[in-house]
Amino acid sequence: MIELHQVHKRFGDNRVLQGVNLNIASGSSMVIIGGSGTGKSVLLKCILGLVRPDSGTITLDGQDVTKADRDAFLSRFGMLFQGGALFDSLRVWENVAFRLVRGPKALPKEAARAVAVEKLRRVGLKPATADLFPAELSGGMQKRVGLARAIAAEPEIIFFDEPTTGLDPIMSGVINALIREIVVEMGATAMTITHDMSSVRAIADTVAMLHGGVIRWTGPVSELDATDDPYVQQFIHGRADGPIESVR
Amino acid sequence: MIETTLGSLGRPVLRAVASVGRVVLFAVAVLGHILRPPFYLRELGASLLQIGWYSLPVVGLTAIFTGGALALQIYAGGSRFNAESVVPSIVAIGMTRELGPVLGGLMVAARVASSIAAEIGTMKVTEQIDALVTLSTNPLKYLAVPRVLAATLAMPVLVATGDAIGIMGGWLVGITRLDFNSAAYLKNTVDFLEGWDIGSGLVKGAVFGFIVALMGCYHGMSSARGAQGVGAATKAAVVSASVLILAANYLLTEVFFSS
Numbered sequence: 001m002i003e004l005h006q007v008h009k010r011f012g013d014n015r016v017l018q019g020v021n022l023n024i025a026s027g028s029s030m031v032i033i034g035g036s037g038t039g040k041s042v043l044l045k046c047i048l049g050l051v052r053p054d055s056g057t058i059t060l061d062g063q064d065v066t067k068a069d070r071d072a073f074l075s076r077f078g079m080l081f082q083g084g085a086l087f088d089s090l091r092v093w094e095n096v097a098f099r100l101v102r103g104p105k106a107l108p109k110e111a112a113r114a115v116a117v118e119k120l121r122r123v124g125l126k127p128a129t130a131d132l133f134p135a136e137l138s139g140g141m142q143k144r145v146g147l148a149r150a151i152a153a154e155p156e157i158i159f160f161d162e163p164t165t166g167l168d169p170i171m172s173g174v175i176n177a178l179i180r181e182i183v184v185e186m187g188a189t190a191m192t193i194t195h196d197m198s199s200v201r202a203i204a205d206t207v208a209m210l211h212g213g214v215i216r217w218t219g220p221v222s223e224l225d226a227t228d229d230p231y232v233q234q235f236i237h238g239r240a241d242g243p244i245e246s247v248r
Numbered sequence: 249m250i251e252t253t254l255g256s257l258g259r260p261v262l263r264a265v266a267s268v269g270r271v272v273l274f275a276v277a278v279l280g281h282i283l284r285p286p287f288y289l290r291e292l293g294a295s296l297l298q299i300g301w302y303s304l305p306v307v308g309l310t311a312i313f314t315g316g317a318l319a320l321q322i323y324a325g326g327s328r329f330n331a332e333s334v335v336p337s338i339v340a341i342g343m344t345r346e347l348g349p350v351l352g353g354l355m356v357a358a359r360v361a362s363s364i365a366a367e368i369g370t371m372k373v374t375e376q377i378d379a380l381v382t383l384s385t386n387p388l389k390y391l392a393v394p395r396v397l398a399a400t401l402a403m404p405v406l407v408a409t410g411d412a413i414g415i416m417g418g419w420l421v422g423i424t425r426l427d428f429n430s431a432a433y434l435k436n437t438v439d440f441l442e443g444w445d446i447g448s449g450l451v452k453g454a455v456f457g458f459i460v461a462l463m464g465c466y467h468g469m470s471s472a473r474g475a476q477g478v479g480a481a482t483k484a485a486v487v488s489a490s491v492l493i494l495a496a497n498y499l500l501t502e503v504f505f506s507s
Contacts, residue, residue, distance in 0.1 A: 050378050074384045085379035087371075089294075099383045102286070149383075 007056035018213030029190040034210035040193040078150035082162040084142040086134035093130035096148045119148040140171040160192040176202035274466045281389045291394035300402030307352045311410035315417025336433045337440035339418035344445045348411040353456030357489040361464040365485035368468025369478035392465040403457025404450040448504045456493045463489035
């Protein structure tokens, strides 16, 4: 279980996180929703240690993440970045197998390539894609390569940062289905950031809404439409009028 | 009034001191990682190719024209004292001690510091550096150490090549434009050139290589968000590497030759 307690983070005068409390149960899929610039990505980066919170505690299975052995801690995670964050200088299969060929449990090159090709197949990409460079792929293919890299080492916890942003509705549907499939099959804990309500409904077991630096609402996805929280209602229906200022 | 004036004077000084401190800490961190595993030999090889091999043309061209111009200038100056015969030895000493390493260093700074800063800065902007961390890879070790090590190893080789080409440029001008006898020119060059003339230039080259890659990596990793941030990082890398090369050259010359 991942637990966040009173997590604060500010950048200069901008108080992004103002006391976030959140629990993500092992093996569940949580989706974080919220407007642009509300700190969703910062929240993920705080958990991963990419951004240091100003105060508060974040624990993974009861252990403070800031005190855990970094390599052991990170080896439990996979992450799909918003833009893919593929390494331009490496071929697709080398991106996917990046973690597999490094570290104490490094696989031989051929074995790592075979795993990479299998993961690429898993996300719907042909083996011929393996030898291309990221710049030769479309946005949707890059996203899928990023997804293959995130799951290559079969991590226990996977973060997805806006997995369908910039994709057409069909590709979004494919990515959503893939994420759900991977989470169910691998039994992984998933945490997804998205603005896309179809993604929320396809991926989530539970939903949390981040607004004003705090978790405004959290609950099962089945209760999302029924909640009378005006912030959630405005967000999920995409209304301009409501408590959330449309110009931030 | 006084407080405001002191404040406006003090702030840039504090900023400058903080920047120097950050660069020193970065350099110490890079040096600390050089001898500790894991070692990324493939990245080191790729960096040696990029920084060393691909810089050869620009260093060679710079050296041959500098050697030629140097021969013409020394001949013109030497003729005022009937000392035209010093052209070969002064060209050789000038190239090996000063112009080879300094001009080579500046050309490599323009070519390499900019490309390193732009590459790493873009990686930062596109979250590739964050991705490295999540893949249990230390960005400093994976990105900075191979580049700094490669530049430190490659620069002395580039300087030695530039020295030879620069001396050849002087020789070409000497025998074609200044009526020197080829064999006498070469004998004069060899007779007056000492091992330390060459060695000091190679040491300078290694230091300049370290500076170039360090500045490229530091500014790339400190790059602000967006295309403007990467552009600013690239500019800062070239300017700081060039200034530091000139400053380090003076200090090393003091240490090596002031006595």
